[in-house]
Amino acid sequence: MIYYSGQIAPHFLYNTLNTIIALIYYDPEKSRKALEHLSIYFRSKLDSQLHQELIPLANEIEFVQSYVEID
Numbered sequence: 001m002i003y004y005s006g007q008i009a010p011h012f013l014y015n016t017l018n019t020i021i022a023l024i025y026y027d028p029e030k031s032r033k034a035l036e037h038l039s040i041y042f043r044s045k046l047d048s049q050l051h052q053e054l055i056p057l058a059n060e061i062e063f064v065q066s067y068v069e070i071d
Contacts, residue, residue: 020034041067
């Protein structure tokens, strides 16, 4: 994944949203979970940018798990 100026890579967002759109038709439950993970990922990313300090390990693990579940 490539970050641009501390932001989410546009291709990551585009691909993730398209994947979720496709899942809605075939597996609504899986699409719901993907959206949950995407929101956790965004919240973690925003928190890390806003606070600019050390992030607790538990939060970092949640961030990585959400990314892996989306990907």
